[in-house]
Amino acid sequence: MRFNKRVFLVLSIVFVTILSACGDSSKSESKGTGSKDATNEDKGTIEMAQISWAENIAVTNMWKVILEEQGYKVKLNLLDMGTIMKALAEDELDINLEVWLPIQDKAYLQQYKDQVFFAEEPWYDNAKVGLVVPTYLENINSIEDLNKHKDMFAGEITGFDPGAGTMEVTEEVIKEYDLDYELIPSSEPAMITEIDEAIKKEEPIVAPLWNPHRVFSQFDLKYLEDPKKVYGEVEKIYYATRLDFEKDxxxxxxxxxxxxxxxxxxxxxMTYVNETEEPIEGAKKWVDENQDRINKWMK
Structure with a gap:
């Protein structure tokens, strides 16, 4: 038994030595080829928020491609807006690419202005938000028309993610216009599916939507007039980070x-991302075709 144990011990040491040598060889080869993995480890990991909105999925994947090409690791965290802003304030996330101001996300700006860095300049300055209906509903052109047609819509506004700024503003719209309607939360994909199904059957539906959004290229929709400007007029989209992001x-x-x-x-x-099975592939295609634009960002 002593002999067998000794042989086993020697064989174990030899086996571990061989494995260690293989591991060292692998590391050496990785460093020698200048692989992105080695570079990523040097530049660090960025925890990026993602929201299940079409434009957000597009830009988060775009930045993931750009940053990983530059040697960073990027982890996308799919969360709702409320959780994202709280996580930025508590240093659990690095960056959120989408904050709509001055109206949609003003509550988050007011709540976290001392705990989160909000960019001074927008990355997109022509956004619009409002209630939409299919264009075949010719007699409904203003939010003020909705109460007269409550039965047509079953008293429901088809919504998306609870906690989103636009959902909160839509609740304000219901109060300001004294609408006898209930805002039904779901998710953006579920809301788009509801719009799709209604239009196929030429049925009525009303929902909060925004530009930029690919849905306007898919369906004939119109914004309802908002005489009280509760949704505001032109919105701008900013990014926000944890306070020490610029330092790190x-x-x-x-x-x-x-x-x-x-x-x-x-x-x-957004079109490229929507047309591919994996959003990252559409983002890669766009990045490859827009290097001149991206180089201006990275000057």
């Missing part, structure tokens, strides 16, 4: 300050 990632912070997109750019990006 100065290079990325500069790129974010230079980031600008117009209707054509964001529309094309």
């Amino acid at each position: 990632f100065p290079e990325v912070s500069e790129w974010m300050k230079n980031w600008k997109m117009d209707d054509e750019a964001i529309g094309e990006l």
Whole structure:
């Protein structure tokens, strides 16, 4: 038995030595090839918020592609807006790419202005928010028309993510216009499915929507007039970070300050992302085709 134990011990040491040698060889080869994994480890990991909105999925995947090409690791965290802002304030997330001001997310700005950094300049400055209906509903053109047609809509506004700024503003719209309606929360994909099904049957539906959004290229929709301007007029989209983000990632912070997109750019990006099975593949295609634009952000 002693002999067998001794042989077993020697064989174990030899086996561990071989494994260690293989591991060292693998590490050496990785460093020698200058792989992105080795570079990523040096530059750090960025915890990026993601929301299940079409434009947000597009831009988060776009930045993931750009940053990983530059040697960073990017982890996307799919969360609702309320959780995202709280996590930024508590340093559990690094960056949120989508804050709508001056109206939609003003409550988050007021709540976290001392705990979160809000960008001074928007990356998109032509956003719009409001209630929409299919264009075939010719007699409904204003929010003020909704109570007269309550039975047509079963007294329901089809909504999306609870906690989203636009959902909170829509609750204000219901109060301001004294609408006898209930806002039904769900998710953006579920809301779009409801709109799709209603339009296929030419049935009535009313929902809060926004530009930029690919849905306007899919369906014939119109915004209802908002005489009281509860939704505001033109909205702008900003990014927000935890307070020490610029100190920890100065290079990325500069790129974010230079980031600008117009209707054509964001529309094309969203289309590419929507047309591919994996959003990251659509984002890669867009990044490959827009290097001149991206180089201006990274100057």
